[in-house]
Amino acid sequence: MAVFRILENCGSRIEVGKREFAELGGLLSYGWMAAEFARNAATYVRKILNGANPADLPWGQSTKLELVINLRTAKALGLTIPKELLVRADEVIQ
Numbered sequence: 392m393a394v395f396r397i398l399e400n401c402g403s404r405i406e407v408g409k410r411e412f413a414e415l416g417g418l419l420s421y422g423w424m425a426a427e428f429a430r431n432a433a434t435y436v437r438k439i440l441n442g443a444n445p446a447d448l449p450w451g452q453s454t455k456l457e458l459v460i461n462l463r464t465a466k467a468l469g470l471t472i473p474k475e476l477l478v479r480a481d482e483v484i485q
Contacts, residue, residue: 413459413484418468423453457481 408422431451439445458476461484465472477483 410457410459410482413461413464416464417461418464418470419458419460421456421458424455424457427453427455459484 408420409425410420410422413420431453435445435448435451438448458480459482460472460477460480462472463484
């Protein structure tokens with residue numbers, strides 16, 4: 392809980408769902424990939440334009456989540472990110 396208090400006092404966010412927040416200074420983001428979301432949306436639009444009833448279409452979910460870690464923010468907060476987490480990240484911001 393101390394980490395959350397430090398981040399709160401610094402005005403920083405620890406985790407957000409969109410990668411842009413990590414790019415703008417958040418500690419990390421873990422969420423859906425915008426490109427995959429756009430592809431799925433395009434598929435739905437195509438089906439609807441071809442006559443499918445929107446109510447009959449299944450609800451889709453992202454199958455790939457993206458982890459982005461901002462090491463600059465971690466360093467500024469005095470945090471060390473475990474190597475096990477860094478190797479699993481899709482992107483590490485230096």
